[in-house]
Amino acid sequence: MRATVLVRPKAGILDPQGDAVEHSLRKLGFDVSGVRVGRVVDLEVEADDEDTARAQIEKMCHELLANPLIESFEVRFGES
C-alpha cells in the first residue's frame, strides 16, 4: 500500500531551515512569511488495509522518520 508521510516542525519550535528559505525568498523579491520546512516521505508498506498500514507507519515515525518531541507527522494514502 502506497503512503505519504508529512513530517513538520511543531508550532513554536525553531525552524532555522524555514527561516533561511524565507530570508532568501524575500531577498529574491517574494512577499512571503511564516515559512516552515519539513520532509515528505513516500513509501510502499506491506499491509492488508489502511488501519494496519497506518499503525505500522506511526511506529516507523516514532522509531525513525520523525522526532516526536519537536516534529508532528501526518499519514495519507493514495497520494503518490
Place this chain on the structure above:
Amino acid sequence: MRATVLVRPKAGILDPQGDAVEHSLRKLGFDVSGVRVGRVVDLEVEADDEDTARAQIEKMCHELLANPLIESFEVRFGES
C-alpha cells in the same frame, strides 16, 4: 494565503536519502519498499486569489525551492 509545496525527487532520479531510510526501516524490521524522501514547504504568500498565489509559488520553485531538472513540485492550498 497559506500554501503547501511538496518537492519530490522525480521518478528515475536516484534518491540516496530515500535508499538510506528504506535500508534503516528494513533493519528495524519494517516491510517497506520504494521509499522516496522529499521536502514539504509551508508558507504564507501575499496574493488575492489562488491563481496569483500559485503563479508566484511556481516562480519560487523554479528560482529557489526546487531543482526542476531532478525534482517535481506540487502546490496545495488550505492544508497547513
